[in-house]
Amino acid sequence: MIVAVAYGLGAVAFAGLLILMMMGRQAKGVGRHFVAACGVTLLWLCATAVSNWWAAVTVQPLESARAASWLNFLAVVLGAAATSRGNRGFLRIAPLALGMVAVGNDLRFTTAAGPADIDFTQIIARVALAVAGMLLVENLYRNAKMEQRWHVVPLCIALGGMFAYDLFLYSDALLFRRVDVTLFAARGAVMALIVPPLALTLVRNRDWRIDIHVSRQFVFHTATLLASGVFLLSAAAVALVLRRIPGDWGVLFQAVFLSGSVLVLLTVLSSGSIQSRLRGLLVRNLFSHRYDYRAEWMRFVDTVSGTDHAESLQVRVIRAIANLMDSPGGVLWLRNGTGSYLPHHDWNMHFDGQPQEPERSAFISAFDGGERVQEFAEAAAAIPSGVLPVWAQGAPRVWLAVPLQHQTGLFGFITLAPPRAPTMLDWEGRDLLLAVGRQAASYLSEEQVARDLVDARLLTEYSRRFAFVVHDIKNLVSQLTLTVANARKHGSDPDFREDMLHTLENSVSRMRELLLKLSPEKMLVREPPTADARDVIATVVKENGARRVNVISEGGDVKAPVGIRASALRTTLTHLLTNALEASDKGGGVTIRSRTDGTRFVIEIQDEGPGMDENFIRDELFRPFRSTKSKGYGIGAFQARETIREAGGDLQAISTVGLGTIMRIILPYLGEPRTDADRVGAVGT
DSSP: OOOHHHHHHHHHHHHHHHHHHSSSSSOOOOHHHHHHHHHHHHHHHHHHHOOTTTTHHHHHHHHHHHHHHHHHHHHHHHHHSSSSSHHHHHHHHHHHHHHHHHHHHHHHHHOOTTTTOOOOHHHHHHHHHHHHHHHHHHHHHSSSSSHHHHHHHHHHHHHHHHHHHHHHHHHHHEEEEOOOOOHHHHHHHHHTTTTTHHHHHHHHHOOOOOOOOOOOHHHHHHHHHHHHHHHHHHHHHHHHHHHHHHTHHHHHHHHHHHHHHHHHHHHHHHOOHHHHHHHHHHHHHHSSSOOOHHHHHHHHHHTOOOOOTTHHOOOHHHHHHHHHHHHOOOOEEOOTTEEEEEEEEESSSOOOSSOOOETTOOOOOOOOTOOEEEEEHHGGGGGGGOSGGGGGSSSSSSEEEEEEEEEEEEEEEEEEEEOOOOOOOOHHHHHHHHHHHHHHHHHHHHHHHHHHHHHHHHHHHHHHHHHHHHHHHHHHHHHHHHHHHHHHHHHOOHHHHHHHHHHHHHHHHHHHHHHHHHHHHHHHHHHHHSSSHHHHHHHHHSSOOOOGGGETTTTOOOOEESHHHHHHHHHHHHHHHHHHHTTTTOOOOEEEEEEEEEEEEEEEEEOOSSSOOOHHHHIIIIITOSSSSSTSOHHHHHHHHHHHTTTOOEEEEEETTTTTTEEEEEBBOOOOOOOOOOOOOEEOO
16 A cells, blocks of 8 residues: 555656646657656556556566666766767667666566565666666766756756665665565655656756746745745644643643744744745746746736726836835836936835936936946945935935836936845846836836827817807907997987897806806816707897897797707807808898708708808818908807717808808707608797
């Protein structure tokens, strides 16, 4: 039972290693021999764990084949570094010959009772294979150059341990003429223990074209779990010793020690500084690159593009760059309009007073056009030359300054606080910071451009409203001028005075509305987009020369809900009616018609003026700042059409020179779709 469990554990470990290798790129060169050796080892472990009638006759040959495959792999690795062809040939032939002899000898004994029951000649062959393996491992380590040993040390540890245990097991069997079952069973667990250094060997030798991607987070959490387990086991062992103290004191000391150990472990695991130190230790010793660039880049993007509205983009950028270096805080410096860099936003770090850095200072020049990260520990030696700014010589302590280089130049820089654990900034860290600094500068620049664009749109909207308001005021001035002129003629008429008073009240009210349109608050307030078109028509006619306007409603007095703001429709009708009255100033009348046509509501204002030609209507009428009037602003027709189109309708001009003009307003009708086929009535106003 113990043999099955131990060798089953080894089989699971090698199966996992093979699965990881199959998930990577295809093996190449030396890597193929490595995969073959792992495959033979897995078959041997499975056969030994099963140990039934068919496996018993295959265990011994598979064991010799396993040792021979690893010898062949070591010979290939050594042969790649051999200087002469003769040495390479001997290294390849000798292990294969020894392995074939051992396998052939094993095939002579196919009736063995169990894996541990082997012949004396088989024991001699096993010892020879183990000695050959240790010799090859020793030669591999000794002949490797100092700068190359980093690549082969894990392999030498794994295979050296495997062959050393084989030599110990079969040396003992050579003395006692029988394999010790307990030592034989333990070898399965030993095989499981050599899998991690073998996996590390693959990670450090990418030229074998076998990629084993082990997440840094997985390694960190696994190492933390193993360390925690070792600590708790050690604490339990000490607690067992304390329990032997006579009396109740033993139980007391045991409980206190175990509780204290758990509290210490939880404190250590929650310490950011200790976590940072452990992560740095693992990265330096287990990985060829310090950073998992894909994971770091995704974390940077997730932080910058976070949906937490409580943090601004600037703060998220600081936090994203600080997290890359395990820094607890930072400050973003941006260039202002006076040519200096000022602290703009901060995260867990603050400068007292109002520090600033001139754009042409030695410190800014030291960024070397955004190609250099400044480390303040190095720059401190340059204080006499003025490179290190005054604000960086006091509290808070500053570790790094990361440039934010954009197309237009140095957009700003970020100063970072010292990391939680002592860290040396190497070339990988500098390149990563320069890359994310450029990306962060593009994010900040785009955000500033978007903000400037919003401000420009608000100014454009304000200018547009101001132009419309000026035009409406011009219409009011024309209306008041006409009222003053008529007052000299009809001032004694009570009805005229009543109309004049009503006109003045309406003009004052309209001026207040126009002034409110220019307020920022009013620009953000939206009026309900519905109005009763016939009610608005009646109001406009009453306010503007009612005696000269004939209103024809083809739907009678039925309400006409349309999809436009009442004030917008009122302004548009006022402008068009005023123009029609001015065009008919020789005594001609103006007619307003309204009707429902399915899902549309049509309003037509017809005058008896001189009319317009087709070219003027097409090319000039609706263009801003084009006017045929000596005192006109040329904005009225453009404003009217834009207002109607914003509501989903349209404004059309139908005119004939010498016969007058019809301005047709088409609006969305919000009532039940119908058509006013017959003229219901005519009302003169």
